[in-house]
Amino acid sequence: MGEKLLMKGNEVIAEAALRAGCRYYFGYPITPQTEIAHYMAKMMPKVNGTFIQAESEVAAINMVYGAASAGARVMTSSSSPGISLKQEGISYASCAELPAVIVNIVRCGPGLGGILPSQGDYFQAVKGGGHGDYKLVVLAPYSVQELYELTVEAFNIADRYRVLAMIMGDGTLGQMMEAVEFRDKEETPDFKKDWALTGTGMNREHNVVTSIYIKPEELEAHNIKLQKKYEQIALNETRVEVYNCDDADIIVAAYGSVARIVKNVIKMAQKEGIKVGLIRPITLWPFPSKAFEKYAQVPKAFLTVELSAGQMVEDVRLAVNGKNNVHFYGRMGGMLPTQKEILDRIKQILK
């Protein structure tokens, strides 16, 4: 590891992408993630890379489709309204099995909404915001260091399985500065992209990147192939942090910046003699159901805390599968739960 630097979350995402060998970035300005584009605009020319400010998010995701088809490591970033516009391209690229990284620094919706932190895009990200049966690998970092680690991971997962990987954060993570240490060099496995469009050179069959299969037999076969791949990903790439859960009175489920608040709550609760555990999904898809299954009967209850009306809580309930009560506490519109609010809720549940 190198020197400790104090950097902004958004800039670390961009720096991590560059270190992972990403040389193509296409985006469209939107708060609170625009620093990613600013960083890329400054740095790409220095590494012989390409930065394009597209005319829209629709164009940006299709530029990603093109660069990924051509075999390059490529990234785009946006925030909720822009990610909504990208859904068409996301569905197409998923079907065409293109590897790429998409960053969503989520803001509050629905609609134009507001720019403050939110987790209201969980359903869109993990249940498929576009049409058809596809999955994104969704990574939810909770610190600036993790933004670096997981952005690099996202590129590797994308290339390993030929899928889209999404980094999902919020304005708190994107805007905050924290210490980060970069490795001197990233070890990138050699992903042979013999499917990519590089020109036949007149010495191989032509390659085709497509998302259309008119014959139902072919389309079903392709769908089955995609589902098998998703099973493999679920098997190999699920990530979770389980913290303080053994003989916990209550286990809180939270991801991203909310998990940081919960860690403070755990300390506060300790002083009052209440043992609070945390299960923090790091991959939102694949969802770490196993961790919840394992601890399902340990605490008196579960509590999911989200910046939404209750989205991840559905997956927690599915995983706990009726073996325990799963409560929910959420704030919306950019309002954040305070530590005291969460602790009060915990005490109310345990009463």
Add this chain to the structure above:
Amino acid sequence: MTHQEIIIAGFGGQGILSAGRILAYAGMLEGKNVSWLPSYGPEMRGGTANCHVIISDEPVGSPILNSATALIVMNGPSLEKFESFVVPGGLILTDSSLVTKSPARKDIDVCEIPATKMASDMGNLTYANIILIGKLIAKTGVTTIQNFTEALKKVLPEKKHYLIPEEIQALEAGMNY
């Protein structure tokens, strides 16, 4: 044990965000865990700015502060907005050249420093934020002059490094006020 939760607030253009950044950097060089979180978005246009800084021996939980051990304010509205955030026994530093009212609370330590006036006497208004940070460092010991100097080198672009001796002078003026 060090654990400081600091809110710095004032108008956009007073160097609120950069003061917080340098402080956080200095804290990191001190070997502490730190975070810095700015207010962001259109709310900043011509209006107010604030940032939350945590410097701690322990891992930083949420970077968003609901309470503060220390508050630096550089305009009246910010004092009104954040005074209640300060924990009993905490510290409020005001730039008394700009904040005409005094904090109403009696359960905290208050330092009123005419930072903008002092900075203007030094010939550069933009040092008011550094003067206040100086007093904060003197009061809390979150970092040292050495690490603050190193932090300035990291945060300021190379072409502004010639200003560092003056900035340190401002810092010391604040420490000794």
Add this chain to the structure above:
Amino acid sequence: MAVVFKRPHALKDVSLPYCPGCSHGIIHRLVAEVIDELGVEGEAIGVSSVGCTYNNYLFFNCDMAQAAHGRAPAVATGIKRVHPDHVVFTYQGDGDLAAIGTAEIVHAAARGEKITTIFVNNAIYGMTSGQMAPTTLLGQVTQTTPYGRKPELHGYPIKVCEMLSTLEGAAFVERVSVHDIKNIMNAKKAIKKAFQTQLDKKGFSIVEVLSTCPTNWGLEPVEAIQWLQENMLPAYPLGNFKDKDMEV
């Protein structure tokens, strides 16, 4: 005593949130004065877009809708088709109209949609703090062209009036500026003409207004006006590009 200066009725009595030296305030006032003078406030329906003026629905007294980024001309189309005798206008920035919303504006004009567009060209994205706009000038430094806009990397500025005036459905197309009193008077005339074109059911009308963004240009208000005159006027010549009235 005669009142010579008063707030137009179509503008609410609130202070506008724009930065010092920003042209948006002047342009709002001109639109409101024209609505007053034509006596159409009761029939007017405006569409706010996404940019620094995203919430100008709060400032105009007529009915207002808020549209997604770039989609105001499509929203206005829907409103106009329901209320063909009403006066429907959009208020859009250069990012909104000429980047993400290019398809919507071109096709509203091509359909000869009887709406009026006020197009504010400040050569930058204001709201998101200073990225390149389609109208950013060659060489201009922005957050996403840190080394200046270069044709080989970023292409060329889009001249919206010149482009839209080639479309059959566009009935009135004019570029104005608001950097001094004389030009402000001209701008108002053009805006009035554009609304009149709509009232006369002649087709689509647009007025492009060159304007300042001192905040993201990194200039003082007075310098910004100078910068506009020296740099924007040569790149974006003022004048009428199309007026179906004048055609024989």
